[in-house]
Amino acid sequence: MTRLIPWRETTKSLEAFRREMDRIFDKFFERMPFVEQEFVPSVDISETDNEIIVQAEIPGIDPRDLDISLNGRFLTIKGEKKSEHEEKRENYHKIERKYGTFSRTLELPADVDPDKVEAKYKDGVLKIVLSKIESGKRIEVKID
Template sequence: MFEILPWGARRELETLRREMDRLWEGFFGERRGLEPEVWAPALDLSETKDKLIVKAELPGVDPKDVDVSLTGNVLTIKGEKKEEKEEKEENYHTIERRYGSFMRSIRLPVEVEEDKIEASYKKGVLKIVLPKSEKAKPKGIKIKVE
């Protein structure tokens, strides 16, 4: 037999079913390791009149283990966050920090002067300053008054 449900109740049951499916997939997916989490640094890209600035969070990463490259207008940051090894025996209860290789690429919105790019690392943040090419800088246009 068919059961008649009010429209709102049918929607609530469907929402509940989807939420339960999501919970079960998350629980069993993590346990089986079906979808390993990939560690990648968070990036900010900002722009001024003369330059682009990229900041990447790289806490715990040795700057010697980071490589920055530019191909065309794609900036790539790659490297490795190495796991700290200690001599004493430790029994972990929770492990949330991520380790391993990473790579982030970001398409730059304008052309930059490749030979004038500067990179610095301070307090776990990599800062890359990319001067805009002369073609990319905004040009003022004078208006003739007649």
């Protein structure tokens, strides 16, 4: 039956291609030691029948320094991870922890209700639960 709908195959192929290109570019920029990396939280996105769950690792941040916004299927998490050390004359041998402002925009896998979004921050993990909305039910049409 899906072959009768020509754009469905094309849409799946384009989506798979886009994901593969995203993966390739992410791997490429991950391995570039000469590029100064900024703090970007790691994110997991999961889905149930009724919800989309986004979990972001953001340790050492005050939840008041976070800003979460939703625009259609795009969820943006912004914030600032403030430096914990004062400007003293300490002899650092290595500083690997990242500080500063960050912004991460994620495309959600389904449409969500902007009025039904919950966010909790606990133990360095921001958990955002978004309720899905039905976007177009499949209706079977009989042909006479």
